[in-house]
Amino acid sequence: MFFLIASIAFTVDTIISDTDLLKGKAWKIQKLESYSNANYLLENEEEKYVVRIPHQDSCCFANFQNELHNAKLAHELHFNPIMPVFINEAKGIFITLFLNDAKSPKDFSDPQLIKQIADLIKKLHTSNIGFRNPTSPFLRARVIYQKLQEDHHLIDPQIGLLFSTFFAIQAALVPLSTNRVPCHNDLTPGNILKMPDKVQLIDWEMSGLSDCVWDIASFIVFANLTKEQEDLFLQEYHPDPEDRVQEKLIIYKALVHFNSCIWAYYKYMYKDYLFPKEELKSIYQNQLDVCQKLISESKFIDSLRNLTK
Numbered sequence: 001m002f003f004l005i006a007s008i009a010f011t012v013d014t015i016i017s018d019t020d021l022l023k024g025k026a027w028k029i030q031k032l033e034s035y036s037n038a039n040y041l042l043e044n045e046e047e048k049y050v051v052r053i054p055h056q057d058s059c060c061f062a063n064f065q066n067e068l069h070n071a072k073l074a075h076e077l078h079f080n081p082i083m084p085v086f087i088n089e090a091k092g093i094f095i096t097l098f099l100n101d102a103k104s105p106k107d108f109s110d111p112q113l114i115k116q117i118a119d120l121i122k123k124l125h126t127s128n129i130g131f132r133n134p135t136s137p138f139l140r141a142r143v144i145y146q147k148l149q150e151d152h153h154l155i156d157p158q159i160g161l162l163f164s165t166f167f168a169i170q171a172a173l174v175p176l177s178t179n180r181v182p183c184h185n186d187l188t189p190g191n192i193l194k195m196p197d198k199v200q201l202i203d204w205e206m207s208g209l210s211d212c213v214w215d216i217a218s219f220i221v222f223a224n225l226t227k228e229q230e231d232l233f234l235q236e237y238h239p240d241p242e243d244r245v246q247e248k249l250i251i252y253k254a255l256v257h258f259n260s261c262i263w264a265y266y267k268y269m270y271k272d273y274l275f276p277k278e279e280l281k282s283i284y285q286n287q288l289d290v291c292q293k294l295i296s297e298s299k300f301i302d303s304l305r306n307l308t309k
Contacts, residue, residue: 032050052092054093108189162261162295165295187201265280
């Protein structure tokens with residue numbers, strides 16, 4: 001399988017042959033689960049590495065220089081467990097050591113785990129770490145919409161209506177004073193690593209200065225927390241009343257589902273062969289249904305009204 005970045009085609013095999021760290025060695029290669037990039041585990045009797053190859057559209061959503069800058073700062077403050085041992089900054093190729101004692105949690109039934117994650121995210125948000133790139137919860141929607149428009153794709157009318165809805169919401173929220181803090185901005189379970197004595201975060205590709213509630217909403221949705229688990233998380237996080245977390249959460253949860261919808265729709269329209277076509281169609285239709293349901297509920301309308309008074 002190959003990927004195109006800046007018109008350069010490369011495979012994991014060519015990366016191995018072109019990288020002093022890897023070439024001339026026999027590797028067992030395993031494709032790892034990933035939704036945006038192609039990740040491979042390279043393993044022999046003595047070494048284990050993870051190779052991250054950005055997909056062809058990654059440059060539309062992330063700045064590799066900002067990612068590297070933020071990841072380094074996060075590593076220095078113990079939010080990020082490891083830095084790459086090899087970097088091709090122009091192509092966004094990172095090679096890191098594989099952490100044998102780290103696992104991404106798939107089950108959040110343990111209250112202590114939820115508390116650990118809440119504490120970690122709170123520490124990140126209050127760290128004053130020197131991220132230099134402001135970003136927005138609405139950024140991905142803006143980028144995808146612009147890309148679809150530029151390439152003259154016909155947009156599904158239901159998705160088009162949601163684009164208009166969320167852009168109007170973004171405009172309505174502009175007068176609301178929002179404190180931009182260091183955020184990870186992609187808190188899926190796969191980007192959380194649980195180690196024997198701590199929890200840390202990987203994949204700082206989308207990180208930047210943003211609204212803390214976006215991180216909270218993303219984790220709650222992607223981890224599929226129950227109401228009881230969500231309440232426990234918020235109790236441990238102890239949000240500042242000025243952040244208006246409860247009202248924003250209702251808006252941002254719907255936006256998380258919309259971003260998942262348009263991510264799958266974008267890949268469907270651009271024939272992303274990392275995923276079966278029907279799987280992408282199923283994802284975007286399911287997320288579309290969830291998003292439409294959420295924005296039609298009275299609590300969504302009431303929250304938006306209260307935020308924009």
